[in-house]
Amino acid sequence: xxxxxxxxxxxxxxxxxxxxxxxxxxxxxxxxxxxxxxxxxxxxxxxxxxxxxxxxxxxxxxxxxxxxxxxxxxxxxxxxxxxxxxxxxxxxxxxxxxxxxxx
Numbered sequence: 001x002x003x004x005x006x007x008x009x010x011x012x013x014x015x016x017x018x019x020x021x022x023x024x025x026x027x028x029x030x031x032x033x034x035x036x037x038x039x040x041x042x043x044x045x046x047x048x049x050x051x052x053x054x055x056x057x058x059x060x061x062x063x064x065x066x067x068x069x070x071x072x073x074x075x076x077x078x079x080x081x082x083x084x085x086x087x088x089x090x091x092x093x094x095x096x097x098x099x100x101x102x103x
Contacts, residue, residue, distance in 0.1 A: 002027055003066040006055035010039075010047025010073075017041060021051035025058055033058060048073035049094040052080075056101040067102075 004027040012019040019042040023035040035054050039047060052069065059067040071077055078084040079095055080102065086095040 002064070003068060004028060004059050004062065004064045005068045005070070006059065007070045008048070008051040008055050009071065010044065010049070010051040012042055012044045012047050016043045016046075019043075019047040021047055021054060023051055023055045023058070025055060027064075028062055043090075045073070045075050045088070045091055046094065048076045049091060049098060052076055052098050053094060053101070056098060060101060 004025050006026075007024045008022070010019065010021040019039045021035070021037060021039055023033075025033040025035075035058065039050050042050070048071065052071065055069060056067065075084065075091075079086045079091075080098065086092055
């Protein structure tokens, strides 16, 4: 499998509020993959992390060699790069799982 490119986003209406995620993955042999789903009542950062988690799980199931991720979430991007520490109890487990899958 080749490299994949994922565009991830999550959002909530309020903090917390009704939340959704959206993922578009390009580069798959089967064409562009689109994922959009309701994730319940969450805050925006949780929605962003769950979108990243969906992309990572999809790339793993496709046995991608690499996944290049684009996100507009400063918190998620900087925590995943190690620039910010993840001190939030509600984000810690999502961050840990995403870091593990990213390896």
